[in-house]
Structure formats: C-alpha cells, structure tokens
Amino acid sequence: MAVIGSILYFYGGKPFFSGAKTEFQTKKPGMMSLITLGITVAYFYSIYSVIANHLFHVTPPVDEFFWELSTLIDIMLLGHIIEMKSIDSAGSAVDALSKLLPDTARVVKNGQVVSVNVADLKVNDVVQVQAGGKIPADGLIVKGTTTVNESLVTGESKLVSKTVNDEVIGGAINNDGTFEFKVTKAQGDSFLNKVMQLVQHASENKSHAQTVADRVAGYLFYAALSVAIIAFIVWMLVSGATVALPIAVTVLIIACPHALGLAVPLVVSRSTALAAQNGLLIRDSSALERANRVHYVLMDKTGTLTAGNFKLNFYQTLNDAYSKTDILKIAGSLEQTSSHPLAKGVMTAVLENHLQIQSAENVQQIPGFGLIGNVNGKIYQLVSSNFFNKNQVQYDQTVVNKLLADKNNSISFLIENNQVIGAIGEGDEIKPGSKPMIDYLKQHHIQPVMLTGDNAAIAESVARQLGISDFQAKLLPEDKQKIVSKYQQKGPTMFIGDGVNDAPSLSGADVGVAIGAGTDVAIDSADIVLVRSDPKDVVDLFKLAKRTSEKMKQNLWWGAGYNIIAIPLAAGILAFAGILLSPMVGAVLMSLSTIVVSINALTLRVG
Template structure:
C-alpha cells in the first residue's frame, strides 16, 4: 500500500457520510437513526389514545370509551399531530423522489395522505368511517421499519468505525532531548517519534532505533507479532509490543496506510452495484404498478362496495407494495460483504468487478513473488565423498562473506538445518567465478559449475547426473570443490509458496482453473507448474505480452489476474477482475479492482468465494423482494374477499416490514460463509 496516489483521498473528507449520490441509501439522505427512533416512540405513545377512542376497537374488545366534552376530537387532533410529526419524513422523501424517480417514499406518502385526507373529510361531515387508527398504526410501523433498516445498515457499516478507532489521537515527538505530546495533524514527514511499549503506533514511519514486535492483525489478519528493528516500517493502528521504538515519520494524514484502507472500504460500501441498478428499476416499476393497481382497486371496489372499503383496499395496496425490501436488498449485502472482505484483508476497489466473481473461469497469476516467494532457496544437494552437512558447513563459511544473492540462499539453508559454519582464512572473491578460502588448512572454492570444469577438476557420474537434472528443471547450480575435485552441487530455485499449492486446489473446488504467467525460461516454468499442479502456463512472457494472454483467456471465460508490480498494471486493467497482491506497488493498486493486504495467494480464492457468495445473496434478496409482491398485491387489493379474507392497511404494513426483515436477515447470513 506504500505510496498510493491520493487522487481520491482528498475527496475522502468530503463524502464521508453523504450517501445521497449512492444507490440504496439516498432515500435516507439527512435522516438519522435517532430521529426515526424518537419519532417512532412519540407517535406510538400518541397512538394509544387513538386506538382507545376508535369505534372499531370498542366494538372488537367490547368496551365503552370514557366520554368527555370534546372527546370526539381526540382522534382527529392526534392523527393530525402524528401525520405531520411521524409522517412528515415520508412526505419530504416523496417530494425528493418526485424530482427524480418515484419509489418507496412516494407510495408511503400516498397511502398515509389518502387515509388522512379522507378521515378528516369524514370528521368534517362526509359520510363514512374514518381511518384514524389505521393511519396512526401505519405510520408507527413505517417508522419502526425504517429505524430497523437504518440500524442494520449502520451495524454493517461499522467496519469503518472500527478502523477509525485504531487511529490514536496523539504522538510523542522527539525534539532534541525533549519529548512533547502533539496531535497527529501537527506531525510532519521526517519528524522523530517515540513509541512506548504497549502503545498503538500513531503514524506510518520507519524505525531508526530500538527493537520490538508489533501486532498488525488489523491490517494483515495475521495474529503473530511481527519483529520490528532498525529500517523496518511501522504502520498506523498496529500495537507495539515489548520494546520502545524511535521512528521517523514517512506518511501523514490521508496518506497513511490506515486512512487509505478506510477510503477503499468506504468507496466500496458506497459504490453502485449492477444489482442496485436492477433493484432501483424494479422499485420504480413496482411503484408505478402499485399506483396503477391501487387506482384500479379503488374504481372496482367503489362500484362493488362503499367508499370506506374502496379506500381501505387502495391504502393497503399502496402500503404492501412499498419497495422497502427492494431498497434494502442490495445495500445490506454490499455493506456486509465489504465488512467481511475488509476483515479478511480483501479491499474492494471496484464493486462491479467484484460481482463478476461468479463468472470467473480462469485465474492467471504472475509467477515470481505471487506463486513463488521471489527469493532463491536450496532445493537439493548432490555430494561426492562427504556428508550434506559438511558440504553445507564449508559452502556457508565462504558464502557468508560473499555479496551474491545466491550465496544468501546457501547461508539460509545452513541456518534452517542448524549447520555450524566452518572458519575461513585468506578469503578472496574471483570475479565472474565465485569465492575461495582456506578452511582447516585446505583450499576450498564455491562458485559457478563451469569453474571446476575450467580448472579440469573431476566430476563424478553422480554429480554429472545431478547437474543435468538441475538444469532440466531450470535450477541455478553452485559447485563446491577442494584442491582437486568437485565435492558437491547445490541446486537452487525460486521457492514455491506452500499457500500456492493450497490455492490451486481451493480454486478447483469452485470451478476455477489456475494459469501461470512468467518471464522465466520454459524449464523453470514447467518445474513450478508441475509442483503446483497447474496445467496451463506461459513462459518467457514479456510484460507487454501479459495483456495478450489475459485477452486470450478472457475469450474462453471470465478471467482474474493477480500481480504485484508496475509491469502487471496493464494486465490488471484488462482482466475481468484485477487483483493486486501483498498491497503491491502504487501503480498495481490503482489499476486493480481488489487489493489483498496480505502477501498470500490463498486470499485470491477467498475473494472469489466471497464474491460468489455476495452475488448469491443479492440474487436471493432481489427474487424475494420482488416475488413476494406477486402474492401480496392481489391479496391487498381484496381478491380473497369472497373467501372472507381481507388485509387491513396495518396488517399490510406488518407484512411489508416482515419482508424487509427477511431480506436483512438473509444479508446478515453472509457472515457465516466459510472462506477457507
């Protein structure tokens, strides 16, 4: 995540809670959870007298309301208060919708306004029965539904709050010998800060003094502490362990890793989904259908029955058809999915690309640094006349003094096998060949396999076979010799990651075939592909050819490409789903659709599984939210009246709210998806 562009970070501050431009939440622009809660409670308390004085309730429960002068006006007056106090939110929403596309707020407003105006007209002399108790209970249930909705959306959006909590507010700045506590916004790049044991790291920086360990679980999901010493990077929000560290500030404000993660999470939660567009269209048509069916219901029932019954049916149709569940169906899945992804170190930059996960057939990987560790390791040791440990002890003694990158692989192998290094005198490097020195009074040389051949040293048949085998696998070979013969050969290769083996199996289980792209020779590519069980691989690929290969794979089916470097950027853009791994380079991140915080290829499989699960939930929610109306609207219109079954507006509101609850619960079950 190193030096990401701050193109969008500047906008980060401006659109933090502004949901108006984003699908799904715009109906609640300017509304708060507390407002719905307070209006619900006040309206509910004011509704009790309305129910008490309602003639319907008196008839059902067989009681007589206590009369007092003006008691006839209790219901109309309280209904007016509830309509304007509790219902005004919906009327404002409808007014906003009228300027764009009509939807949920329009239907609710129509329903409550029809019931309200008709009931007032009855109060002032029109013949019929008022709808006061239906009106107030309808508003109560609507307020409750919206309160629950906002609570669930906010609950799922907590990922951002949790990340924000990781931001400490002050830092200990070192000025000469003095320590001063300063707010974070006063820190500048290059400042020296002190991080005491157990404290959260306040800013991104580079350790200049001290040794400690830091828990970076929030960033990588890895619970084991990471050692921090001079030259290592520390990131905002990580928790310092047992030692005090002095660090130089490298990134401040919006540029810190944590701020950038917060920006990516927020962008993903606010980003439009293609399903959201579908849901919005469905909500629009549902609104038009509801108004049409409502009008038709009114005309039919007024000719068959009376005005009271006709208005009751019309109001119920308008209420039950509210595309409330539709409005929630997609945003809730998005916020839940994004929160789970962030928790697993998967940052979604492009929502639409993430949703393409369900169509992915091929996963192409850049080999070096993704499927392999990007550093050499000793694969095999071939010896002649001495033990492997002794060969390693002599080679390490010489190579530990060498600067060559392959030398480090031999030193590392000796450390892993706990081999004690021998003591060298008269060490010298021979340019282009290797190194030599005297160990236990005898001259030993370590270097290219051509060196002993040039010196005319003996190569045993066993070593010759080993050399041929190593070369056929594309491995690099280092030879160890004494004064007259070759003693050992070390075959070195870029180490395959253990997690890459699991990845290929994990992808196969979800029907995705892995492909490998590398600039290495065919022999190297073949060895790694065989080791990993990858059937398709492309060797000697130039950076510009990666795009061509991704295009070829795309022609056969959806393709995901995973890379970490600058030369991967064009291929990341070309793929249906571009994944930057290990937080990659700046360019890779800006070109990718998904950013994996950890350097773990297994996360590609996890991301695809989560993408598929998110898709399924969206489709299920859409089907439910639209499908239930097929039964609900005709029932509300009174088609079952001949069977003696009629839905009142309040019961219609309960069914509509239940539909919303089902959609919300279904979105929450996303949290139970097994990603491993």
C-alpha cells in the same frame, strides 16, 4: 395521529420526495417513486378520512392509514439510514481503523525524545516506539528489533518479526522491545488512510444486485399503479366508491418496497465489514458479484505464488576483464535503490560479503527487462534474457542456455557495451498457501493460469509443483495484458498480482486482485486488495463472493416476494373466498418481511 402523521410525512418523507423527483426527471420511476406514491396516497387519504369522520360524521366511518403511514416511513427511513451508514463506513471493523493511531508520537530530535501530535509528523521524522505502544505512522525501522501485532490492521493473527530496514504499518502494536523508525509516508498517504478510502469507495458504488432491486421497484411502480386502478374500477362497479377507494389506497400502500429497500444495503454493509476484518479490502462492491462468476484466474508468479524473498545462490563472471566480486558490486550499485524483489537478494549478498559499492547514477527501469544505470562512468544493464531478443547483445549461447536451464534460480545478466559480462542466480520459494489456493480453484472448475516474466525452466518447475497445467513464461507487462484480454473473450477473468508491473493487467481484468502485505501494493489498479501476502486469502475471497451473491438473491426474493403476494391479496383477488388483505395485516407482513431480510443479511459469514 394526524399531527404526528403530518410531521412524519413532510419531514421524514423529504429523502424520498427528493429521490422521486430525480427519478421522474430522468423518466425512470423506481423505488423512491414507489415509496413517495404510497406515503402520499396514505397521507392525503388519511387527512380526507379525518375531515370526513370528524367534520361531516359520515357513515360508515372512513378508515384512516396514519398508523400504516408512520410504520411505512419509519421502516423506509431505517433502510435509508443503513444505506447511508454503509457509505460512511462499512461496519465497526472499519470504524475502528480510524481509532488505531495514537494521539501523540515520540520523535527523536538531536538525541532527545519529544512528544508531538501524530498529525504533525513529517516524512523522514525518526520516531521511537516503546513496548506495548501503537505505531503512529508508516515507516522503516532504523534501530532495534521487535515483534509487531498487525491483526487490527491487516487481519494477520500471528506476531510479525521486524528488524532494521523492515516496514512497519501505522496502527499496529509494538509487542516487545523499543525500536526507532523513519516515517516514510504522510498521514494522508498512509496505509490506514488508504484502507478507509477503499472501503468508503466500495460502499458508494452501487452493486449489480442493487441495480436489480431498483429495476424491480420500477416494475412494481407501474404494476401497483395499474393494479390499484383496475381494482378501483372493478370494486366501483361491484360495491361502489366506499369500498373501491380504500382497496385502491391499500394496494398503493402495501406496494411500497419496505424489505426490498433494505435487501441489498444490508448485505453490502455486512460483506464489506467482513472482508475488512479478514484482510480483504473491497474497492468496488460489485467486484464481489463479478468474482462469483469468474471462470479463469490468471496470476503472476513472483510475489504472488512465490514469496518474492529471493536469495542469491550464485554470481559469476562471463568476461575475463571482470572478477566475480566485480559482478556482484556492480549489480549491487544498480539494485540498491530498487524496490523489485530481486534487489533484496543482491543487497543481502553485498552486506554479507562486506562489500563497498559505489552509488549508481541515472538508474532507470527498463520495463519488463530490468535496470540500466551509470556506475563509475560506464553504462550497465542488469536484465533478464528477454532483453537479448530485442537488442544486439553478444553472448556465448551455450553458456547462457545452460544457465537458463536451471529450474531453481531466476537468472539475471549484467551487460556492458552490448556484451554479457556476468550472471547472477536467485532462488525463490513457493508460498505455503499457493497449493491450497490452486487446488480450490480446480475443485470449483475455475482454471488457474500462471503468467511470468521469468524463464521457461523456472515457470515449468513452479507450475508442476502447484499443479498448474496452463502457464506462459518470458512475458513483458504488455504481454500479460494481451493474454488477459484473450481469456476475457472466453469468460469472466480475474487477475492476481503483487502490484509490481501488474497495473495494466489488474485494471484490465474483470476482477483485479492485488496481493501483498506491504504498503506499496498497487491498490489503485485493483478492485480488491488482499492485505496479507497469502494466496489462501483468495479462497476466502471466493467463499465470501459466493455467500454474498447468495444472500443478495435471497433478500431480493424475500423483498419482492412480499409485494408479489400482498398486492393481489390487497386488490381483492381472493375476496370471493373471504380473503381481503387489510392495511393492518399488510403492515404486519411488511414488518415480518423486513425482519427476515435483516436477519438473513446478518447471518453472512466468510467460511
């Protein structure tokens, strides 16, 4: 046992010695210091017992703690391994993501299909995917129609229909039909790669609960040391060194935070894996704990509460020099390269009307307002009415006010030479999951707030249908950020947006949640990313946040509770009643505590 104990102490104890050194250098002894103290005392006392018993044959024989030492190091190493494993990958669901891509892809070159390694795919390569095959990269369909199974990537259980110009995600499975797509992102920028980076980043972040566990371990270090010294002095006076020394050593051994060391890493690993399985990508593990304390949920309208699939319901001229068709063609020229949700409705109408449009030059975003660009030598702006207030725009107020009173359409105005020359109206629909999400928030006393850049009539209509009493319209991105800051003064705040112009609010909120099924969602600004474009996933997020917080608290109590009970018993506080905790019994209790903590973490569920 002495040989095995020595190997375990010097080799298995390395991670703890290194951690303790760092803690002492920063003058913040914690879990690593407590473990190091316990195993060091156990080891050297056991070596002393071997020498005393076998060389000097002392009577009564001195107890040795090699068995307790071995058990202690093994369990603490198990906790360390679990923690490192959660950093490398948060569960099997995320591990599987790296295996979703096929090894080879069928690339179309000069009319011929050739097989190449997926790692060699380049942006703009055209790839053919046959029925039942895995999609090897992110891209846009250029030929064919199919249905795609994205369940392993996004968690979406239903087959998703795809046609020309629709996005496909690498790792999804082509259900039926052969199609061709153009690669739009290199492997390093792919959706799958971002998912892996997000989960790894989440596991590397120390949660608030883990910080609490470390702080508790710090208190235990001083408490155990103090109790051991006091117990040694008291028992030295009462029964002498032969009784006092083993008791002091037992206190230090039992004080090691076995279960406490496993308490939080197990829950973090389990919750991050569960989240990934359900289409929730956690960038920051502490975000789940913050989400459980949220009082206000501020959210964008377009793309978050509404589908963002705009349909052009009308377009009209407001200037005799332009025909109705001219208005649509100019708008199409400006919107053809835009990724904004409003652009899709315009371009669909252009295609349906078989219009030939010119390429616009120098097209730029006017943040919060719309677009500006050069079409056929003239400068045009396609903007919301908010643009009028900050620019010298000439328009018929009666006509514009009538258009803005439309509660079913988002209105954009076409401007040339500071004059309104036309208007287009696009309608959107509320997502089916929006109402259940709002109802859940209200039932749990969380106030929903809708923020939108759209006009007041549209905002009022959507808010009324969803039961949102607090909403603000005609906002610029910087306005939303200021409102988020204002609500933060009242209490913890979450912001939910689709990533379009929402980056300042997402990063500024206590919890930023990006929602959207596309690969271009602004994940860099958010703490949590909802892969599916379904507001009901916010409900799952809150449920998981609540259960994760509960499990962490339970595990902390189980972990710390063992030490709170065991240390006084080991010190002999109930010795007068014949109760004195031996190292053997302490090890059994330690094992039971560890098992309880592990099982408790594994019972974590989303719903």
